[in-house]
Amino acid sequence: MPEILIGIAIDVVVNKESSFVAGFGFETPQSQIAVLAVFTFLIWAGESLFEYFYLVLWRNLSQRLQAELRQETYVHMQSQGMVYFENHSTGELISILNDDVNQLERFLDGGANDIIQTVVTVLLVGGVFFYLSPVIALLAFTPIPVIIWGAFFFLKRATPLYADVREQVGRIASKLANNIGGIVTIKSYTAEDREAKALAAASEDYVVANSRAIAVSSAFIPVIRMAILVGFLFTFVYGGLQALDGNLNVGAYGVLVFLTQRLLWPLTDLAKTIDLFERAMASTRRIFGVLESPVQVADAGTQVLPIPVVGELTFSNVQFRFAGTSAGLSDFNLTVPAGKTTALVGVTGSGKSTVAKLILRLYEPNTGVITFDNINIASLSLHELRSKIGFVGQDVFMFDGTVADNIRYGDPSCTDDQLSFAVQVAQATDFINALPEGLDSAVGERGIKLSGGQRQRLSLARAIVKNPPVLILDEATSAVDNETEAAIQKALEAIGRDRTVLIIAHRLSTIINADNIVVLESGRVVEQGTHSDLLNAGGAYSKQWSIQSNYATQSN
Numbered sequence: 082m083p084e085i086l087i088g089i090a091i092d093v094v095v096n097k098e099s100s101f102v103a104g105f106g107f108e109t110p111q112s113q114i115a116v117l118a119v120f121t122f123l124i125w126a127g128e129s130l131f132e133y134f135y136l137v138l139w140r141n142l143s144q145r146l147q148a149e150l151r152q153e154t155y156v157h158m159q160s161q162g163m164v165y166f167e168n169h170s171t172g173e174l175i176s177i178l179n180d181d182v183n184q185l186e187r188f189l190d191g192g193a194n195d196i197i198q199t200v201v202t203v204l205l206v207g208g209v210f211f212y213l214s215p216v217i218a219l220l221a222f223t224p225i226p227v228i229i230w231g232a233f234f235f236l237k238r239a240t241p242l243y244a245d246v247r248e249q250v251g252r253i254a255s256k257l258a259n260n261i262g263g264i265v266t267i268k269s270y271t272a273e274d275r276e277a278k279a280l281a282a283a284s285e286d287y288v289v290a291n292s293r294a295i296a297v298s299s300a301f302i303p304v305i306r307m308a309i310l311v312g313f314l315f316t317f318v319y320g321g322l323q324a325l326d327g328n329l330n331v332g333a334y335g336v337l338v339f340l341t342q343r344l345l346w347p348l349t350d351l352a353k354t355i356d357l358f359e360r361a362m363a364s365t366r367r368i369f370g371v372l373e374s375p376v377q378v379a380d381a382g383t384q385v386l387p388i389p390v391v392g393e394l395t396f397s398n399v400q401f402r403f404a405g406t407s408a409g410l411s412d413f414n415l416t417v418p419a420g421k422t423t424a425l426v427g428v429t430g431s432g433k434s435t436v437a438k439l440i441l442r443l444y445e446p447n448t449g450v451i452t453f454d455n456i457n458i459a460s461l462s463l464h465e466l467r468s469k470i471g472f473v474g475q476d477v478f479m480f481d482g483t484v485a486d487n488i489r490y491g492d493p494s495c496t497d498d499q500l501s502f503a504v505q506v507a508q509a510t511d512f513i514n515a516l517p518e519g520l521d522s523a524v525g526e527r528g529i530k531l532s533g534g535q536r537q538r539l540s541l542a543r544a545i546v547k548n549p550p551v552l553i554l555d556e557a558t559s560a561v562d563n564e565t566e567a568a569i570q571k572a573l574e575a576i577g578r579d580r581t582v583l584i585i586a587h588r589l590s591t592i593i594n595a596d597n598i599v600v601l602e603s604g605r606v607v608e609q610g611t612h613s614d615l616l617n618a619g620g621a622y623s624k625q626w627s628i629q630s631n632y633a634t635q636s637n
Contacts (some may be wrong), residue, residue: 084339092332143189162378172255181364188361220315224308242294243363249287392581399449410604424592427601471544475556479528491547507542
């Protein structure tokens with residue numbers, strides 16, 4: 082509209098009482114200028130108002146879409162089995178959830194609206210052009226097919242380049258996550274310079290990848306400018322000649338000249354918009370790569386466990402292999418009786434921890450059936466299954482929060498008395514009381530402010546707070562001293578009554594009182610029984626006991 086008003090104003094100055102506005106009853110040029118001034122004020126005020134609406138609504142829309150897309154991607158990612166996380170680095174996944182989603186938000190914040198405005202401008206301005214002069218309209222629109230062809234040409238060239246840029250971003254994020262997580266190792270091996278150079282190399286790869294993409298997208302701008310110049314010169318020269326010959330109203334000529342700029346010059350921003358679009362598409366492909374990845378452990382079960390939960394676990398002809406390795410379980414059969422303590426022992430790689438992970442359905446067996454109280458665990462929802470199991474792993478993870486927050490993670494609704502009981506049973510009372518703020522002391526990211534033994538005791542307290550009918554301890558006392566371990570073992574005897582407890586242990590001294598000890602070799606059960614029965618049998622367990630006993634004697 083401003084360009085049209087300028088043309089009408091020129092028409093008023095040139096034609097005065099015979100102008101276009103005079104046809105609406107405004108006879109004097111002064112009254113016509115006044116009317117145009119009012120219209121100009123209203124149009125500019127309306128443009129400012131709608132600019133405000135655009136900024137608020139589009140930005141809020143992009144923020145909302147960004148938040149919902151990140152949430153949906155995270156929920157899907159969270160539902161994946163352990164195999165997925167083993168095949169994708171933490172840094173890569175974080176870069177998708179953070180940087181790639183933000184890249185899409187940047188496009189939605191401005192680029193999407195620019196595309197809409199460009200399309201609307203071409204349609205509306207084109208209509209005015211064809212109304213005033215069809216010949217000039219055809220000449221002015223001549224560059225547009227060239228611009229569209231150029232856009233698709235450069236898009237095709239840029240697509241693989243921006244995919245490489247996003248891949249380099251993921252590599253840098255992965256490198257940073259690894260280095261920050263392993264900062265103690267880096268310092269202890271004085272590898273700071275080595276890691277700094279490795280990061281510099283990764284950053285340089287990102288710069289090079291970006292430079293290739295920028296070189297292609299930047300070449301698009303001169304092409305557009307020259308195409309626009311041709312269209313503008315057509316209007317400027319041919320329209321001027323038509324006006325000089327009297328075949329075109331001077332005001333209409335002014336409108337056409339100004340509208341040519343309104344039509345064509347915004348297309349110079351098309352290169353920037355396409356650049357944003359292609360960056361966003363490269364990020365979107367990575368996001369949808371996560372969203373479309375199949376879930377290996379399907380959460381389709383609908384059955385529920387009978388109340389009260391008995392806690393019997395049975396493995397029937399279970400076969401499981403980790404991808405690309407021979408490690409796993411072979412023709413595995415085992416019954417973990419309800420209300421008893423069962424221990425799994427064996428050399429490293431014999432399959433002990435795999436048994437625990439299959440019970441939790443962190444992995445799915447290749448063949449065979451695992452039952453919980455005679456119900457196939459695949460028929461239970463993951464929540465129904467895992468809510469009945471407490472797990473204390475060898476690699477303890479602490480969330481960035483307080484001591485109390487990490488214990489209550491097992492049951493956010495637990496009372497203070499229940500929390501105190503769990504702390505006492507886990508033999509954590511003394512060290513918690515020694516902390517500056519007791520239960521309200523911050524543990525730091527991943528529990529960095531605590532020792533390994535302290536983290537293990539808090540993890541044990543977290544499982545006790547959950548009060549599950551089945552408790553799995555995977556080397557749960559490996560990081561505590563012998564005195565604390567003995568105290569924890571005594572406490573576990575108390576909480577293990579009428580509860581199914583599965584203990585995975587390397588140190589045989591920690592499981593001599595178990596109701597049943599199961600010895601694994603290469604993913605198979607080779608013997609089982611009580612401590613005394615297995616010693617008398619003189620098999621694999623007896624040999625392991627002899628080795629550990631001799632080592633303990635020599636150490637003393």
